[in-house]
Amino acid sequence: MPEENFTNTLYTNDNLFILNGLNSDLVDLIYLDPPFNTKRLFSAPIGSKAAGSSFKDMWNWQDVNEEYLNTLAENYPALTDFIASTSVVHSKAMAAYLTYMVQRIVEMHRVLKDTGSLYLHCDPTASHYLKVLLDEVFGKNNFRNEIIWHYKNASRGKRQLAKSHDVILCYVKTPNYHFYKDAILVPFESGMTEWRYSKGGQVGKEKPKGKIPDDVMIIPSLNTMSKERTGYPTQKPLALLQRIIKASSNEGDIVMDPFCGYATACVAAQQLGRKWIGIDVEENAVDILIERLSDDAGMFKDFVATKLIPKRTDLTIEPPSQSVKERLYKEQNGCCNGCGNEYLMKDMEIDHIIPKAKGGGDYYENYQLLCGNCNRIKGKNTMEFLRIKIQTRKNLLKEKIIFGE
Ligand SMILES: C[S@@+](CC[C@H](N)C(=O)[O-])C[C@H]1O[C@@H](n2cnc3c(N)ncnc32)[C@H](O)[C@@H]1O
Structure with missing residues (x-):
């Protein structure tokens, strides 16, 4: 099957099975926004555009696919010790959550191209543990950024500071990764241009176009007045995804979101001329997703929605002999x-x-x-x-x- 047949596809199935059926070195950018282990059940309010969709964020060992743990045991014995220790330091639920996550991270690492990047969106509930998993699977030298998405939360804490940020961990597969800095430049603060321009008494020949933004992204979350808002629990703003997609992919590249929810990353990818693969286990969400892809990305029926597990075409079938x-x-x-x-x-x-x-x-x-x-x-x-x-x-x-x- 040519690469095209995997793309512009919305898979409604467990991402572990879908990832396992995809070829290695296939995608240029992976953005994932998995459940954060908040011990809550999220559902969209009745009457909202996304009504009927929900997902659970509570974990136990039943969520772990034991058959897929072999690679972990074989290739990452130190991680198994680390995860086991979190069941003592934190809870059994955390150990189950991390096992569930690492199984998928190993597969994501495999399907990513050598020039590709991965952005894992999480929050301080588990970001420090997830970083250890990523350090081990991607290699600590391939860590690029801990991005703080600052969203200005209106709700105030009573006995602690108000929570107003998420964490996005960025890793690359190899040092040959692509980073499109010119696509994300922001204007210099006033005064900065002149300072840079005449640095060391030398006036620069070319006027700089702007600077690379820093790792704190200040982008409002979707409030009740926001046009983009569908009511889908934990829906992320398009502006956040657009910045990530522009930084780490080019037109025609393949962007994957294995926990796509209301398909924000797929919509942003489509709008920016990228190909995409979205996966979400929630079958109920598929009609809503199709509606959003038609409304916001003008896709109508130009994409495939399926729950069928793809078959790898980069491996040769060879019966036991x-x-x-x-x-x-x-x-x-x-x-x-x-x-x-x-x-x-x-x-x-x-x-x-x-x-x-x-x-x-x-x-x-x-x-x-x-x-x-x-x-x-x-x-x-x-x-x-x-x-x-x-x-x-x-x-x-x-x-x-x-x-x-
Ligand atoms: C935090 S939400 C993603 C929200 C999304 N970024 C958006 O902007 O709409 C996490 C999603 O992961 C999905 N999910 C949870 N476990 C999954 C699995 N094993 N395979 C695929 N999707 C899964 C849930 O159904 C939920 O929609």
């Missing part, structure tokens, strides 16, 4: 990918890491060799299997730390 087994056996150095013990090849079994029933495919990348015992445990109790696997990885990590690579 003896030659697959031989390759895996070599790669795993004759060790089981669960307990880490050595076995003869005849005593190992090919396992689908993500079961086919949960969206996993017959791809080489989705296979591992397990000993009979680990394979049985995995079939019966995913978490027990992962515990064994994490223990093995931790021991490997410890060895690396003590003895070097």
